[in-house]
Every structure is written in structure tokens, then in C-alpha cells.
Amino acid sequence: MKYHFIGICGAGMSAVAKLLVDKGETVTGSDEGFYPPISDYLVENKIPCTTPFSPANIPDDVDYIVIGKHAKLVPEENDEVRVAFEKGVPILSFPQVLNQLTQEKENTVAVGSYGKSTCTALLSWCLEINHKDPSYFIGALPLTPHSNARIGNGKEFILEGDEYPSSNWDMTSKFLFLNPKNLLITALAHDHVNIFPTHEDYLKPFIKLINQLPKEGKLVMCLDDETIQVTLLTISREIITYGLTPNALYRAEKIEFGLVSSFDLMKGTERITRLTTSLLGKHNIQNIVGVSALLLETEKITIEELMHGISSFKGIVRRLDRKSEKTTIPVYEGFGSSVDKARSAIEAIKLHFPQRRLVTVFEPHTFSWRNRAALHWYDTAFQDVDHVFMYKPPEHGSGTHDQLTLDEIGEKVRASGIEVTSFENTATGLIELINQTQESDVILILSSGGMDGLIPQTIAALEEKFPILTP
Numbered sequence: 001m002k003y004h005f006i007g008i009c010g011a012g013m014s015a016v017a018k019l020l021v022d023k024g025e026t027v028t029g030s031d032e033g034f035y036p037p038i039s040d041y042l043v044e045n046k047i048p049c050t051t052p053f054s055p056a057n058i059p060d061d062v063d064y065i066v067i068g069k070h071a072k073l074v075p076e077e078n079d080e081v082r083v084a085f086e087k088g089v090p091i092l093s094f095p096q097v098l099n100q101l102t103q104e105k106e107n108t109v110a111v112g113s114y115g116k117s118t119c120t121a122l123l124s125w126c127l128e129i130n131h132k133d134p135s136y137f138i139g140a141l142p143l144t145p146h147s148n149a150r151i152g153n154g155k156e157f158i159l160e161g162d163e164y165p166s167s168n169w170d171m172t173s174k175f176l177f178l179n180p181k182n183l184l185i186t187a188l189a190h191d192h193v194n195i196f197p198t199h200e201d202y203l204k205p206f207i208k209l210i211n212q213l214p215k216e217g218k219l220v221m222c223l224d225d226e227t228i229q230v231t232l233l234t235i236s237r238e239i240i241t242y243g244l245t246p247n248a249l250y251r252a253e254k255i256e257f258g259l260v261s262s263f264d265l266m267k268g269t270e271r272i273t274r275l276t277t278s279l280l281g282k283h284n285i286q287n288i289v290g291v292s293a294l295l296l297e298t299e300k301i302t303i304e305e306l307m308h309g310i311s312s313f314k315g316i317v318r319r320l321d322r323k324s325e326k327t328t329i330p331v332y333e334g335f336g337s338s339v340d341k342a343r344s345a346i347e348a349i350k351l352h353f354p355q356r357r358l359v360t361v362f363e364p365h366t367f368s369w370r371n372r373a374a375l376h377w378y379d380t381a382f383q384d385v386d387h388v389f390m391y392k393p394p395e396h397g398s399g400t401h402d403q404l405t406l407d408e409i410g411e412k413v414r415a416s417g418i419e420v421t422s423f424e425n426t427a428t429g430l431i432e433l434i435n436q437t438q439e440s441d442v443i444l445i446l447s448s449g450g451m452d453g454l455i456p457q458t459i460a461a462l463e464e465k466f467p468i469l470t471p
């Protein structure tokens with residue numbers, strides 16, 4: 001069959017496109033822009049992408065058209081989308097494609113307001129490296145496994161689930177198409193305020209998802225999250241809890257933090273094993289405990305296989321991965337799509353680099369960061385940061401909500417006692433950043449966007465000014 005993807009350069013869309021290629025289908029795509037890392041991913045997997053949007057991109061003999069949620073993909077603003085709807089062939093969202101691809105599998109789904117990409121990748125890696133031949137769909141680019149999407153011959157299908165609407169014509173949350181046999185919920189902090197105005201609105205699709213679970217399925221939830229603690233009281237099925245709190249069934253004890261960290265994995269009063277990881281931060285210990293709980297409770301792998309999977313897992317691109325080994329300045333990138341994700345990244349860097357001055361390069365990219373209703377986030381978002389270099393908020397979608405300006409955001413952060421350098425073009429920002437960087441700094445990049453090329457420019461400039469000299 002021939003599929004055409006409109007908006008293929010999203011992480012989820014490109015991953016689903018690869019799954020179809022793995023199945024032997026023919027896939028073409030289009031998007032408004034074409035840039036790394038997704039552009040490299042599409043080229044590597046021999047999936048053609050045409051830019052910009054145009055009705056001419058749609059093959060005459062296409063069988064299905066898959067339309068993404070973002071990048072002005074509504075008929076009134078995009079002629080390619082308009083023609084797609086006029087063509088008379090089936091129109092799908094990518095969660096609907098996932099629904100079709102997973103019908104014959106045993107689906108394990110990881111969801112939550114943060115940590116779900118890491119947990120999905122870690123679940124997939126633990127099965128793959130132990131020769132279980134899983135299928136998986138990860139909404140980010142992992143370092144391990146070596147792809148974010150794969151069709152395997154095993155019975156397991158590991159999926160990252162997203163609460164965001166599946167398409168511009170269907171407000172159903174994406175994860176409600178995934179038919180979970182087992183479910184891991186990491187956190188339920190209020191997110192996507194442009195779609196879910198209240199916390200109660202945000203929780204509704206998660207409750208629907210829980211109610212989809214079969215009686216024999218496993219529900220694993222993080223007890224560290226305050227909302228989950230309350231939500232547990234409303235759920236009438238067995239729940240396996242995990243976290244860093246002493247009240248969790250599965251938990252971490254005797255944690256030793258370093259560039260390689262270790263901890264005892266506990267179940268109740270029983271010490272199961274000691275695990276080691278190269279991932280940074282308490283939040284990643286929490287993620288590992290949750291994944292361990294699900295894999296052991298479902299008996300998908302042994303304790304020895306779990307130890308091997310955890311110790312060899314390298315993490316995910318843009319989830320506190322070190323960006324260069326060629327500069328004396330440690331540079332890490334965190335996925336800063338919400339205040340909770342930003343805080344976990346900041347806390348992890350301070351935990352592992354307590355003696356260094358923390359400089360954060362930040363872009364308020366998501367609607368949540370840019371929405372006036374979330375202005376209070378900035379009162380505490382950058383606590384423990386010594387200096388914030390803040391890039392302007394993007395303009396796409398600004399008319400759909402009450403958008404903050406760069407000056408308003410900068411003043412709010414300054415009012416919290418943090419030093420801020422705001423900039424509206426990348427060249428100016430890069431000059432300021434490099435001029436003010438000190439040998440004793442650690443740099444954390446926080447965004448969910450591309451920062452208009454600032455990220456690779458920053459890394460190259462730091463490598464030039466602060467190189468690691470080899471004898």
C-alpha cells in the first residue's frame with residue numbers, strides 16, 4: 001500500500017512512517033521544513049520528504065494519507081491538506097495507523113506528563129538487548145535502541161502514549177488508540193494548558209485509558225507524583241506502585257550518584273538487586289524503578305536480563321545527553337517542554353555538577369510556556385540556575401492563545417532573582433553566551449524546538465573556544 005504523510009518531520013509521524021516501511025509499505029512525506037535530526041532519520045530510512053507543502057506532493061496513486069497535528073495542518077491554511085480531503089482516499093491520524101499496526105501484538109504503553117519517552121526506550125531496550133525481538137514506537141530519538149521505531153517478530157509492542165489530541169479533526173487523545181495490555185503512568189502534572197484548561201480536564205483521558213486495561217493487565221503508577229497519590233483513591237483495580245518514596249512497592253534505596261550511579265532495587269522489604277546507570281538525575285532513577293517494576297511484574301525478563309538492560313542503556317537524544325566530548329565545558333540538553341521537565345533537568349545537573357556555575361539556554365517553545373496562564377511557572381522554574389540566556393518565543397500558533405512576550409517572560413524570571421540575558425536573534429545570543437561563559441560553567445540547553453539552529457552553533461563555538469587539548 002502507498003501512504004503519504006503530511007507533516008512527516010514530527011518525531012511521532014516519522015517514527016510511524018518507519019514502522020510502515022518495516023512492514024513493506026511505500027511511504028512518501030512532506031513538511032514545512034526539513035532539518036536535523038529528523039531529516040537525517042528520514043534519509044537514513046530512505047523515506048522521501050518534499051518541502052514546502054503543496055498539493056503536487058501527493059502521489060496520484062496514494063492509498064492512504066496520514067496528516068499530523070501541527071505546522072498549520074488545517075485545510076484553511078494548507079492547500080496540500082485541503083486537496084488531501086478532496087481526493088477521496090482514507091485520511092488517518094498517526095495514532096490510527098498505530099492502532100492498525102498493533103492489532104496482533106501485546107501492547108505495553110508508557111504515558112505521563114514527563115518521563116514517558118525514557119521509559120518507553122528503556123522498556124524497548126531491555127527486551128531488545130535480551131533477544132526478545134520486540135516492536136516499539138518511541139516519540140523521541142533514543143541512543144539505545146538505535147531507532148525510535150521497529151517492527152519485530154516477538155509478541156511485545158512497546159509504545160509511548162501521548163494525551164495530546166490525535167488530529168485537527170479528532171480531539172481524542174492519541175493514547176486512546178493504543179489498546180494497552182499493560183500500562184505505566186509516570187506522572188499526572190497538569191500540561192498542555194491550551195488543550196486542557198484545568199487539571200481535571202487533563203486527567204479525564206488518563207482515566208479513560210486506565211479503564212481500557214483488561215482485567216489481567218498490569219497498571220504501574222509512580223507514587224512520588226502528588227496527583228497520582230490522589231488518583232489512586234479513585235481506581236478500583238490492583239495498582240503496582242513505584243518511586244523514591246518509602247511507601248512505594250518498588251523503590252530505590254542506598255542511591256550513590258556519579259557519572260555512573262547505582263542503587264538497590266527494592267520490592268517491599270526485599271532487596272531484588274543493585275542496578276547501575278549512566279543516566280543523570282533522581283528522575284531517571286525513578287524511571288528505571290518504574291520500568292523494572294513493569295518488566296518484573298509481567299515476567300517479561302529475568303533479574304539478570306534487567307541488570308544487563310539497565311546498565312547498557314544510553315538514554316535519549318535531548319534528554320540530558322552530553323552534546324560534545326570535544327570541549328572542557330560540559331554541555332547537556334534537556335527536553336524543556338514543561339516546567340516539570342525543566343526542573344528535573346536543572347536538578348539533575350546541579351546534583352551531578354554541584355561546584356560548577358549553571359548556565360541555561362532556554363526557549364519558551366511550547367504553548368504552555370508561552371501562555372499567560374502559565375506565567376507563574378517562571379517564579380520557580382529556574383531556581384538554582386546562575387544565568388539564563390533566553391531566546392524569543394516562536395510565533396507559530398500565537399493567535400490561538402494569550403501569548404507572552406519575551407520581555408514579559410524575562411522580567412518574571414529576573415523578579416525571581418535569576419540573571420537573564422534575552423535575545424531575539426541567534427547571532428546576538430551566541431556572541432553573548434560565548435563571551436560570558438567561564439571555564440567553571442556547565443551549560444544546560446532547554447527547549448522542545450530547534451532554536452533556529454542555535455544548538456549546533458553553540459556546541460561548535462564552545463569546542464572552538466574551550467577545546468579539550470590532546471597530547
